[in-house]
Amino acid sequence: MSASVSVTAEAPAEAGKLRRVLGLGSLLAVAVGLVVSQGVMVLMLQGAGIAGLGFLIPLSLAFLLALTYVLSFSELALMVPRAGSLSSYTEVALGHFPAILATFSGYIVVAMFALSAELLLLDLIIGKVYPGLLPDMSIAYGVLILFTLLNLLGIDIFARLQSALALVMVIVLLALGLTAVTGSGSEPALAGGIGADWNPLGAGVLTLVALAIWGFVGAEFVCPLVEESKRPERNIPRSMILGVTVIFVTIALYCVGALFYVPREELSGSVLPHYLFATALFGEAGKVLLVVAAVTATCSTVNSSLAAIPRMLYGMAQNGQAFPQFKSLSRRYGTPWVAVLFVAMITGVPILFMGDDPDSIGLLLLAAAVAWLLAYIICHLDVIALRxxxxxxxxxxxxxxxxxxxIVGIAGMLVAIYYVSPAEELTLKIFLSAGAVLGLVSLIAVFWIKLVMRKPLFRPEPIESVQ
Known part of the structure; x- marks a missing residue:
């Protein structure tokens, strides 16, 4: 994967405009770096623990579903090349209410759930490897504050950091997977029995597609950067397609490698299965490697989110769908600074209430998955409506x-939402958590559109209004 960053002087900033400085390497780093998070590292190994090698079946199906949303986002992003991303597409396809619901469900709500879980995981893993080193939650808040400040300093800083973080993270995960599969590490503990019952769930393995698709959500975060991308008609689709392909290969090797070294029941039942894998493979040295993977994964995810989500809010404010303050750009750096601070704030709030409770992480991640899949369904509907x-x-x-x-994407994602959790006792909590937040967003959206925007809920705007 190329980690080169194309930042040149050929894209001077216009007053009140974003600058085109991101090349294919930077966009690919966003597509990969946002997706391959610690949450993904945990959920994928738990899936491998539940289904053994059979997990490759739902993983492959999830990869195909990911390609469907990549194709839809590519068409929409270049047809409506606005920073607002999904809100701009949906505004002209289905109307303002679906536009606000899609963006808040898929991104703002996900920032509250998934980014908070990501920071909690980082705090937990460092506390596990280096107990007592720092006070609880200090690492989570330290990372959040650091990357908030760095994203306020401009897209050039973001691009350089993101390319480096994504490259290191992918190299570490590939090293874990390849070392385990080739047997170049310590002696595989379970090599003799790994293929004895390669798919213990039988046809039931298909219910894990919902869990597997979490390994591929987020590549479309390159789309809000379209106004800051060079040659977007080429680089936007390529970065997403290459990104999900790199992710599929990396996760497949990572999961298969873990099955050589850690018993399935331990992978499926652990809050930190990546810790078990790294230490079983490399012993004490695995702890250091794991900390590198955890830090780069979390920092990459937080960095991408603090770059992309504020630009969605910036685009929504340009369309009148969010507070006008989100349109504010820093005079010196050209960053949507109010939106950056807002995303940082909503990410920090769940951490404050949930503390370092490991049981809350799975709930946060799967509730985020429901909200994200809803946004993908709306994206597919946008393409159909605009065609x-x-x-x-x-x-x-x-x-x-x-x-x-x-059609395949919509059907597959509806099924994935239905089977969102392999544990039935979690399903109700997941739907209640996601439903409560989405219900509140829907209520606010109705009042905003009717009382502030004074527009119909479901009347699409002319496409000329967002081009």
Whole structure:
């Protein structure tokens, strides 16, 4: 994977405008770096523990579902090249209410749940490897504050950091997987029995698609950066397609490698299965490698989120769908500083209330998955609606085999939401958590659209209004 950052002087900032400084390497780093988080490292190994090698089946299906949303986002991002991303697409496809719901459910709510879980995991893993080194939650808040400040300093700083973080993270995970699979580390503890019952769940393994798809959500975070991308018609689709492909290979090797060294029941039942894998493979040295992977994964995810989500809010404010303060750009660095601070704040609040409770992490991640999949369904509906409304409009990227990817994507994601948790006792809590937040967002959206914007809830805007 290239980690080069294309930041040149050829894209001077215009007053009130974002600057085009991001090349393919930087965008690929965003696509990979946001997705491969500590939460992914944990959930993927838990899935491998539940299903053994059979987990490769739902993992492959999740990869195909990820390609469907990548195709839809590529078409929409280049047809409506705005920082608002999903809100801008949905505004002209389905109306303002679905636009606000999609963006808040898929990104603002996810920031509250998934980023908080990510920071909690980092605090837990460092506390496990170096007990008593720092007070509880100091690492979580320290990372959040650090990357908030760095993202306030401009997109150039973000790009350099993101490329380095993503490269180190992928190298570490590939090293873990390849070392385990090739047997170049310590002697595999379970090599003799790994293939004895390769798919213990049988057809039931398909219920793990929902868990597996969490390993691929987030590649579309390159889309809000379209106004800061060079050659977006080429680099936006390529970065996402390459990104989810790199992720699939990395996760597959990582999961198979873990099954050589850690019993399935330990992987599925542990809050920190990546800790078990690293220490079983490399002993004490594995702890250091794991800390490197954990730090780079969490920092990469937080860094990407604090770059992309504020630009979504910036775009929504430009469309009148959010507070006008989110349009504020730093005079010196050209960053949407109010939006950056807002995202940092909503990320820190759940950490404050949940503290270092390990049991809350799985709930946060799966509740985030429900909200994110809902946003993907709306994205597919956007493509279908805009193809019907503007059949002859120029599209720099057109989804191959339309509408098959959209139909498959919608159906697959509805099934994934239905089977969101392999543990039935968690399902109700997940739907209650996600439902409560989404219900509140829906209520606020209705009042905002009717009383502030004074527009219909479901009347699409002309596409000229966002181009």
């Amino acid at each position: 019907r409304r503007y059949p002859h409009m120029h599209r720099p990227f057109r989804t191959p085999f339309y509408p098959l990817p959209q």
